[in-house]
Amino acid sequence: MTPAARLSAAMEILADLDARRRPASEALKDWGLSHRFAGSKDRAAIASLVHDTLRRRAGAAWLMGTDAPRALVLGMLALMRGQDADAIAALCDGSRFAPAPLSDAERERLAQPLPDDAPAAVAGDYPEWLDEALVEAFGDDRAAEMQALATRAPVDIRANTLKTDRTALQDMLAHLAPVETPHAPHGLRILPGPDGRGPALQSEPEFIKGLFEIQDEGSQLAARASAAAPGEQVIDLCAGGGGKTLAMAAMMENRGQIFATDSDKRRLAPIHDRLARAGIRNVQVRTPRGAEDPLADLADSADCVLVDAPCSGTGTWRRNPDAKWRLRPGSLSGRVSEQERVLDRAAALVRPGGRLVYVTCSILPAENDAAIAGLLARDPRFTAVPDTEWLAQAGLGRLADVSRKTGYGLQLTPLRTGTDGFFIAVLSRSA
Numbered sequence: 001m002t003p004a005a006r007l008s009a010a011m012e013i014l015a016d017l018d019a020r021r022r023p024a025s026e027a028l029k030d031w032g033l034s035h036r037f038a039g040s041k042d043r044a045a046i047a048s049l050v051h052d053t054l055r056r057r058a059g060a061a062w063l064m065g066t067d068a069p070r071a072l073v074l075g076m077l078a079l080m081r082g083q084d085a086d087a088i089a090a091l092c093d094g095s096r097f098a099p100a101p102l103s104d105a106e107r108e109r110l111a112q113p114l115p116d117d118a119p120a121a122v123a124g125d126y127p128e129w130l131d132e133a134l135v136e137a138f139g140d141d142r143a144a145e146m147q148a149l150a151t152r153a154p155v156d157i158r159a160n161t162l163k164t165d166r167t168a169l170q171d172m173l174a175h176l177a178p179v180e181t182p183h184a185p186h187g188l189r190i191l192p193g194p195d196g197r198g199p200a201l202q203s204e205p206e207f208i209k210g211l212f213e214i215q216d217e218g219s220q221l222a223a224r225a226s227a228a229a230p231g232e233q234v235i236d237l238c239a240g241g242g243g244k245t246l247a248m249a250a251m252m253e254n255r256g257q258i259f260a261t262d263s264d265k266r267r268l269a270p271i272h273d274r275l276a277r278a279g280i281r282n283v284q285v286r287t288p289r290g291a292e293d294p295l296a297d298l299a300d301s302a303d304c305v306l307v308d309a310p311c312s313g314t315g316t317w318r319r320n321p322d323a324k325w326r327l328r329p330g331s332l333s334g335r336v337s338e339q340e341r342v343l344d345r346a347a348a349l350v351r352p353g354g355r356l357v358y359v360t361c362s363i364l365p366a367e368n369d370a371a372i373a374g375l376l377a378r379d380p381r382f383t384a385v386p387d388t389e390w391l392a393q394a395g396l397g398r399l400a401d402v403s404r405k406t407g408y409g410l411q412l413t414p415l416r417t418g419t420d421g422f423f424i425a426v427l428s429r430s431a
């Protein structure tokens, strides 16, 4: 396909998203199935156009004066890919499969930059209804914070220290030019190519042998915040596919015990293969069965309970820009109730003197500080540990200078820490 034909395809897929209100991944997949002539490079380039457009949807609509799919794609080319009106006009030449030629009005708009006084929701490219929450989170920095969340994310990996170390892994993956992550001690970062595509890491022999996991640096740091140590008893209450379970097992050098569970057994299922590949032997997976509590025997027992809470995922919008426009106030309040339930469940599992580590990949105070404030009010046995204390314990002291301090924890963001948006708070239970 020509670059112009790929643009037309992206416009078609965005129109489908508007009409059917479905996830971008589904629309992209269906488009691929019904256009079998498109090769993998075409499909990747079209997906990148769609995702970049969703990253800059609000800015592109503002620039072009309409949110029609064609305008959004053209606006994105100007705002995100730095193409000038002439370059865009050369693509839109009206030839077979190419978009129709630019109108004079489009040309004029594409030649303008976004005005400096554009509203924060336009400059930062987020849904207007979240403005109040983002003022609370970031104040006057919200446009800059959200602009950083509207960029493409690098791919981070974590060296599995049960099998290798970061330096050796960096040598083995030299063909991908990985660099060290700034904060996580075992992380490497691979920058996306100019088309936004990341490398096919899961086909690397080192991945297949379990020498590394794909994990955002923020997620690696959240696991480190647990300070899980060899010999401890740790519960990963929302283990999902096990990203943080695996990281904590490596920190514990395969000694002690991690109990990993999740309320959704389908999400938990992939953990078994991942544990085997990583050479982990100290994890007991507790799969829920019916209404029975799979952790009923562990009340008041854990040195550490990690709650990697279900959340809005607002901190991952770099990787999943579609989610930014799909989030609704109702789903956010549903998440907040789930967080309350899961925190209460976690509190009942911590031993006297033990710790509860609460993590979200959200930037919204309602899911972060407010969730902690709620637990502290409901359960006076718990207090928030000052960040300087737990960061020192986790060997992450430098993070204090760059992350944003909230009332009870730390907020990591693409702008501040170069990671996805993560919130981390550590609580301790009185003895």
Ligand SMILES: C[S@@+](CC[C@H](N)C(=O)[O-])C[C@H]1O[C@@H](n2cnc3c(N)ncnc32)[C@H](O)[C@@H]1O
Pocket: 219, 237, 238, 239, 240, 241, 242, 243, 244, 245, 261, 262, 263, 264, 267, 308, 309, 310, 311, 338, 341, 342, 345
């Ligand atoms: C952010 S994801 C976990 C990701 C995972 N920890 C990782 O690092 O790959 C949150 C998980 O919480 C689970 N969850 C939701 N409510 C829960 C509850 N009440 N108890 C346990 N798990 C719950 C969801 O099924 C989901 O898998």
